[in-house]
Amino acid sequence: MNANGSGQINLTNHPDSDFDPAWSPDGKKIAFVSGRDGNAGIYVMNADGSGQTNLTHHTEDDFDPAWSPDGSKIAFNSNRDGNAEIYVMNPMSRAATLLKSGRPREAAAAMREFRARVNKFRRAGKLDPITAGFLRREASAVLSLLS
Numbered sequence: 342m343n344a345n346g347s348g349q350i351n352l353t354n355h356p357d358s359d360f361d362p363a364w365s366p367d368g369k370k371i372a373f374v375s376g377r378d379g380n381a382g383i384y385v386m387n388a389d390g391s392g393q394t395n396l397t398h399h400t401e402d403d404f405d406p407a408w409s410p411d412g413s414k415i416a417f418n419s420n421r422d423g424n425a426e427i428y429v430m431n432p433m434s435r436a437a438t439l440l441k442s443g444r445p446r447e448a449a450a451a452m453r454e455f456r457a458r459v460n461k462f463r464r465a466g467k468l469d470p471i472t473a474g475f476l477r478r479e480a481s482a483v484l485s486l487l488s
Contacts, residue, residue, distance in 0.1 A: 352390030359384075363406045363415075372396075372406035372415050372432075383417050385432055396435050403428075 353359040357377040381402040
């Protein structure tokens with residue numbers, strides 16, 4: 342899409358709901374949530390919309406994908422154990438691990454806020470090396486809530 346809003350392209354082009362996109366740090370992939378398999382699951386695709394793949398394949402809802410600063414992991418929320426918890430997965434192996442936290446609500450809120458800030462800088466075209474370093478430090482602070 343152009344800065345003036347023209348040139349919009351439907352990347353997912355699916356009749357079911359696709360939402361909550363999250364760009365990978367290198368800009369080559371987009372993680373998103375889709376209901377196309379009967380419940381909300383985490384998918385990933387190439388930035389041009391090709392290669393759409395379900396990463397989670399779980400019967401419970403998975404939502405709020407967020408890439409790690411180095412792009413090696415995706416954190417997400419899931420209702421897998423009956424309530425919303427934070428999981429982390431390697432998008433290549435698709436193995437999800439529950440993060441243990443004494444403060445899961447604060448960590449989930451911090452993850453959403455962090456992702457919103459990264460997306461704000463990306464949209465404004467201001468994700469330069471200095472800003473990226475600042476955001477990596479913020480990501481470390483978010484991750485400290487999970488330990």
